[in-house]
Amino acid sequence: MPCQTNNELEAILEEAKYYTQKGKVADYIPALSKANPDDLSIAVYHPDGRCISAGDIQESITLQSISKVLTLALALIECGEEYVFQKVGYEPTGDPFNSIVKLEMSNPSKPLNPMINAGALAVTHMIKGQSVEERLNKILSFVSLLTGNEHTTYSKEVAKSEFETSHLNRSLCYFMKQHGIINEDVEELLDLYTKQCAIEVNCLDLARIGIIFALDGMEPITNKRIMPAHVARICKTFMVTCGMYNASGEFAVRVGIPAKSGVSGGILGAVPNRFGIGISGPALDDKGNSVAGLKLLELLAEKYSLSMF
Numbered sequence: 195m196p197c198q199t200n201n202e203l204e205a206i207l208e209e210a211k212y213y214t215q216k217g218k219v220a221d222y223i224p225a226l227s228k229a230n231p232d233d234l235s236i237a238v239y240h241p242d243g244r245c246i247s248a249g250d251i252q253e254s255i256t257l258q259s260i261s262k263v264l265t266l267a268l269a270l271i272e273c274g275e276e277y278v279f280q281k282v283g284y285e286p287t288g289d290p291f292n293s294i295v296k297l298e299m300s301n302p303s304k305p306l307n308p309m310i311n312a313g314a315l316a317v318t319h320m321i322k323g324q325s326v327e328e329r330l331n332k333i334l335s336f337v338s339l340l341t342g343n344e345h346t347t348y349s350k351e352v353a354k355s356e357f358e359t360s361h362l363n364r365s366l367c368y369f370m371k372q373h374g375i376i377n378e379d380v381e382e383l384l385d386l387y388t389k390q391c392a393i394e395v396n397c398l399d400l401a402r403i404g405i406i407f408a409l410d411g412m413e414p415i416t417n418k419r420i421m422p423a424h425v426a427r428i429c430k431t432f433m434v435t436c437g438m439y440n441a442s443g444e445f446a447v448r449v450g451i452p453a454k455s456g457v458s459g460g461i462l463g464a465v466p467n468r469f470g471i472g473i474s475g476p477a478l479d480d481k482g483n484s485v486a487g488l489k490l491l492e493l494l495a496e497k498y499s500l501s502m503f
């Protein structure tokens with residue numbers, strides 16, 4: 195079913211678009227600095243398979259941190275809850291996503307949650323296979339299953355750009371290797387992680403992923419189960435407590451839905467039993483969240499009473 199442009203959504207997007215000027219595109223991954231800061235698009239998926247949109251929904255971005263929710267789901271499916279939470283914790287940090295400080299302070303150096311970079315690297319380490327390629331294909335297949343797009347690929351340019359500059363993530367890995375959280379070659383893990391972060395999607399793909407989480411792991415229309423309900427529940431819980439990094443508390447007050455952002459300007463939203471939301475808006479605020487995307491969600495939350503709380 196094609197996604198229909200919707201006038202009401204267009205009007206809300208126009209209002210939020212002004213805020214794109216208040217943000218900046220990420221440039222610590224050099225390839226991301228090529229994004230257009232004025233872009234903003236949204237798609238909303240309903241449980242009956244209807245999809246409405248506003249803005250240029252073909253605009254593609256890379257998943258970046260949104261991939262952390264998807265690898266968490268995959269690791270929970272493959273390794274089980276007990277194993278995953280031996281290696282990563284449950285608690286929000288209140289620190290920026292790439293901070294190293296709590297790793298040294300926590301005992302025994304277990305990353306506090308799977309949504310910060312350290313935790314996500316530990317989760318990606320759990321995705322097993324004979325080679326980086328085989329592990330990446332597993333992640334790509336899972337993303338394809340969620341988006342319904344068989345041709346999911348990653349941007350070689352963005353992956354390479356991050357791989358070559360990701361020294362902070364390397365430090366997090368070496369720290370965790372020293373303390374036995376991971377035990378593989380750090381360069382291989384970073385190769386896989388940067389490719390996972392560079393998987394390309396548009397807001398429509400994100401909305402499709404969102405509706406599957408919103409429906410506790412079920413696909414709309416076909417009613418096929420894509421992931422166990424408890425896996426969807428755990429992921430949504432982390433999206434509420436840690437999905438918007440050290441802005442998660444404010445986001446819970448202002449919007450009140452499970453959501454996950456990425457530094458490419460994507461936001462994945464899952465309104466339980468109601469909507470899957472996908473947003474692309476590369477201009478970021480100082481915490482790394484899409485500034486106009488946040489505004490858009492705030493306006494939507496108010497208009498349609500989206501808050502779970």
Ligand code: DON
Binds near residue numbers: 458
């Ligand atoms: O590891 C990184 O720094 C990036 N690949 C992902 C970070 C990210 O998206 C944080 N988001 N707000």
